[in-house]
Amino acid sequence: MTAAQVKGAMGPTSFAEMARLSGEFADWHNLLYKATWLTGELNLDAVRHAWRRLCLRHDVMRRSFVSADEAFTSEGMVSEVEFHTADSDAEGIELMGRILGTPFSLDSPGFSRIAVVQRSERRHLLGIAVDHIISDQISWARIRGDFAEFYNRALVGDTDDVAQENTYQNFAAQQRSRFAGAWGEERRAFWHSYAEEFGTYPPRFQVGAEHRGEPKLRVVTRDLPADAKARVHAFSLEARATPFAVTSASVLAGMREVTGDPLVGISTNQHGRMLPGTSQTVGLFVQTVPLHLGLEVRSPLETVREVFLRTHDVFECSLPLRVAGRYWNEDLMVPDQEPGLYMALNEDLPSSADLPPLTGTEAEYADLDIKGGKRWPETVVVEWNLYETGPRLSAYYNENYFPGAAVEQLLEAAERFALPDGNGTMGRRPASRHPGAAAASFGASR
Template sequence: MTVGRTEVTRGPTSLAEMARLSGEFAERHNLVYCVLWLTGELDIAAVREAWRGVCLSHDVLRRAYVSPDEACTYDDVLGEVEFYTADTDTEALKTVRQITTPFDLAGVGLSRIAIVQRDERRHLLAIVLDHIIVDEKTWNRLMADFGEFYERAIQGASAPDKVEKNAYHDFALLERHELSTAWGEERRAFWRSQTDRFGTFPPPFPIACEAKGESRLTAVHHALPADAKARVLDLAKRARATPFVTVASAVLASLQEVSGAPTVGATTPFHGRVLPGTADIAGLFVQMVPLQLTAGARRPLETVREVFSHTLDVFEYNLPLRSAGRLWNEELVSVDRQAGVSVTLDKRTMSFGESLLVGTKAEIVPLYVPGEVTWPRTLQFMWEMDGMAPRLSVYYNENYFPDEAVESLIQAAENFVLSTDS
């Protein structure tokens, strides 16, 4: 324990924390990070003050772990802003790589931030957090606070006092308590019924595949018509569903059409808060949730309505299924099976715009860190509708998934979305 830091609370972990602490995702580096070149006037003291303010405002940044079931929170920050200098860009990037190493969950402090100065108006900034305390939504909120506190600091204002509302510690307490009440029993009954009906999560890929060597990731990009987004929105509106469910329905319908399987499933990453009043809680990382489509030939409009009806329940009762199953002694997750198909709509990554810190212009530096998430047995459908040129991008392991099956699935999914027979 670091001298000068006092442990102020101790209590249970959330289910998301428990999943990670129990060994889930152990093969990954589990980092959420970004590296930026900053051009302009940078006040190092203000950076330190701003980051301290972020840590004081979000107790999840001051958490540490005793066991998969128990966490503690400190009253002060658990990581300082490190400052370095470098004579070349290569040297600066080499310095940054030293902090992009996985965290030890048994240690104290799950965030790192470093600045490498190249000259008076050019700095390399690296922010690294462990995924156990941050997700995409949380990241965006933390960075918004970071920018706001930095602007206040250069104007002479001090860091804010601790913000106790919406503490993650309180969320974990509430979640564990609610699991022992009717709220938890309803979810247990729901997921037991899902297992009885569809089998354990994640849904299997319905077409026979065989590994043919080491994973070789490939990407296929299919251009969609310029009005593809308008068509998706129109179908969603008439089905009284969401655009995401509409494109997910297209993928599920294509799986059913190509495979002939009576029931098919996919997954989607879901950043959600599963308890009332927790919309602003930091630290609940992404969960994968199943999407299902049962047998029966239907027009696109009917398919979207069915998937949407089922998806409402799935999202309502969403929980980290491996941890929940462990607490309930239920077999909810197939631990040796990867998700067969994943679907996303206009997936966004962590971003800052051009001015994270006022007075500077930010340029993101692509930096590969060993241990990135790979999907050797997952076919990823990414519907990209927000840009000027809509497209469907599919990523897959060509040494596992048959190319002809992938192409057939893509074509069937496109036909579903673009069909006028709905």
């Protein structure tokens, strides 16, 4: 089946779609996936009904592309539930990995798939994969929540059609229209001034960095105090800022301390929901934006406030900068350049039942080994994980490029900034190292 064979509507692509279609974000890290073992009575007809209704509710699940400028939204389904059997758990995992791990083609309809692998009458492996072009963490939460709702409703005989909500096609048209007016000019002025002040991309974390063979992942983790989350939140209240501003400021200040460079910068994610009425629109995907510290060395509170105000401006004006830059003849992102340091904040543990439990079953997370994930050999990825149990601060980096001592010093400085003790200095503790561990939150997403 091709898009041309299905009734639907033509419409513009969003800027995020244009970036993906033009080659940006084209790595396999755009493949988001989840698999869950379900033990109990799984109703396959209800699974099919749930998937159908999910795709009808959210038009981005029926979207494909004619060109970088034009999208096609089908009226009918473009993907169906695949059903398979396996003789062992290992065979089921291997099979699901092959099903979900196949990259989506940009010239084919649909960017989502669902599969069920049956081990026995009361044991099934359920897996869902979507291309990052149609989803981010917020969209994923809506997809999995609606799927569980429709499954449970199907069990009691409710299989009526559903109305579309917050269509992605309308969002893309609204974004294009506003970009052509004052809204777009405001963003152009902001990013032009931002690039003039800081350059077009955050500088690399170049503390003795040198390629010494094939990239080799290393993970350094610092176990944080049990009350780390409460302390970061208290700091944010005192600074009249957000926990994200506190943790971002800590990494920026740590970079400044380690490198001696007053004009440091990091890359982070923003979910691109700045247009009215788009907070629950499925399909808005993560955009990477740069954050910087100014030249002046300030107190921790002042630094956090500065970062908070900067994040507000940066996120409010966020656009896929490479695509927007082409319109404005501004090089706002350097093509094919890795971020020198990428920072993320997580406050909730990845759930072992990230696909919500379906009525009549118990869920158990299934770990898939899907090859081809994004590799950033010249980027340090720092994660503040403020879990209620086991909070930690981690860095993922190529140990054949970055000196480990500098990475560990960065983490120590970031922790000391965000979690000072009563004397204003954090007592130092040894870092616990877990070589070879991988960031495993929701497949291979950024």
